[in-house]
Amino acid sequence: MLSPSVIEDVLTATLSTGGDFSEVFVEDRFSNNMTLQSGRLEKSISGRDFGVGIRIFKGLQSVYAYTNDFTIEGLIKAAKTAAQAIQGAFSDKTTIIPLEKEIIQTAHPIELMPNSVEKTRKLAVLRKANDIVTNYHESISQAVIRLIDEEQNVLIANSEGKFVEDKRVRSRLAIMAIASKGTDMQQGFYGPGAHAGFEYIENLDLNHYAKEAARIAVTMLNADPAPSGKFPVIIDNEFGGVIFHEACGHGLEAEAVAKNNSVFANKVGEKVASDLVTYIDDGTLTNEWGSINIDDEGEKARKNVLIENGILKGYMIDKLNGRRMGTESTGSSRRESYRFAPTSRMTNTYIAPGESTPEEIIANTEYGIFAKYMGGGQVEPATGDYNFAVQEAYLVENGKITKPLRGATLIGNGAKTIQKIDMVGNNLGHGAGMCGAMSGSIPVNVGQPMVRVSEITVGGREA
Secondary structure, rough: OOOHHHHHHHHHHHOOOOOOOEEEEEEEEEEEEEEEEOOHHHHHHHHEEEEEEEEEEEEEEEEEEEEOOHHHHHHHHHHHHHHHHOOOOOOOOOOOOOOEEEOOOOOOOOOOOOHHHHHHHHHHHHHHHHHHHHOOOOOOEEEEEEEEEEEEEEEEEEEOOOEEEEEEEEEEEEEEEEEEEEEEEEEEEEEEEEOHHHHHHHHHOOHHHHHHHHHHHHHHHOOOOOEEEEEEEOOOHHHHHHHHHHHHHHHEEHHHOOOOOOOOOOOOEEOOOOOOOOOOEEOOOOOEEEHHHHHHHOOEEOOEEEEEEEEOOOEEEEEHHHHOOOOOOOOEEEOOOOOOEEEOOOEEEEEEOOEOOHHHHOOOOOOOEEEEEEEEEEEOOOOOOEEEEEEEEEEEEEEEEEEEEOOOOOEEEEHHHHOEEEEEEEOEEEEEEEEEEOOOOEEEEEOOOOOEEEEEEOOOEEE
């Protein structure tokens, strides 16, 4: 991508005004996006994006710049321009450590590179998913099937001698079903994805994923309005973990913790959750959507236990916020592309499995709400206050799931909610999603087994 000698020249230029650390991030990305809507191919876009990000530290001061000009002259110019923003006197003692290439063994085997697969072969998968959705029920009025894949090649080098390259390949199928009855419309969604090639897409159980999306839409079309009030809430596995990703996970990122903008700041060693809760971020899970070999500062992926049996054990930390906190990186620095400076972010974050079966959790709930599939929501990171729509919900009465409910919204506070988890299932599952924050939109997994929260405020349409 760029030779070590060129990178060393760029790093030297970045430190010319007194910086004490600098980094170069080179990215070459190939992406494909195909959308089939109502049986017609509405979009098929392929693209390539190449650029270089340059970052400089002086103490806790940070400057970031990026460029598409990868000539040596263009890179040196960008480096010197960025260096001008660093306040400090020039010192001839500011030198870089010679680069030494580190070889990374991928933990995520790829069988079929997406760019090697003909578009007609990809289109065949979209059409099959479309047929399954549209034939599910007469009330299905539309299906939207989207295939996204990308190959991202990166090179990361810094003034401490790091020089490492990595290839990231991801594939995802997003299935949306819309059911209609008169003017009433409801939708169902399922979006499996993996750190894998096209083999993942071809091996997907389309009957399961497409029928689930269609079933959700049809079920919610005939559902009753959800009640309002404070109830025990059972949240199912897989994408149910999004509520804790948003309401708790972001509060455990050093970007918030280092600035005391988190309810979890300065609480390591304290009890912050139910004894049943162990919360983990693990970028090493083989071929999972949010997995990485290295983070975007070149640190190896690892398993970080954040909360163990209710006790706060640590945070997700990047290099700059590690400086602020006086701690080392945890391999948690991520960014959308070279256009963004990296910061601490999640990979695959999940609640570890417990000992209860799903059947036991439901049978032990006299009255409450069962949130089978979560939808989107909002959270205030500094406080952990959240509200989340439930895509598919049911009423639980006398230990049994009864009628479907729609329009349910869960309202609460993340730090308080994890203290109220009183049952944890043994059916851990992961769900793929995209997470947006200050370093851009990145692929992440959210996960958990089925959990029961003793009380959450439910916003519904019925008193």
